[in-house]
Amino acid sequence: MNKKKAVLKYGPNIFEITKDGDHVVCAVSKKPISLENLNYWNVELQEAYYSPLEARIKYEELKKKK
Secondary structure, three states: OOOOEOEEEEEOOEEEEEEOOOEEEOOOOOOEEEHHHOOEEEOOOOEEEOOHHHHHHHHHHHHHHO
């Protein structure tokens, strides 16, 4: 990674790069995620997740708020 954070627009099954970079940051763990390894995100919240574990943590947090 060249340490330049990208800005993305997340859609169902695809994301669009709106500002060039090589990584994004996980909304839960704050770990950097290279765009090549980005597989988990939330379209409604426009957030990326490092792994299914972080996605599950966020899901549980949202479920508690309802």
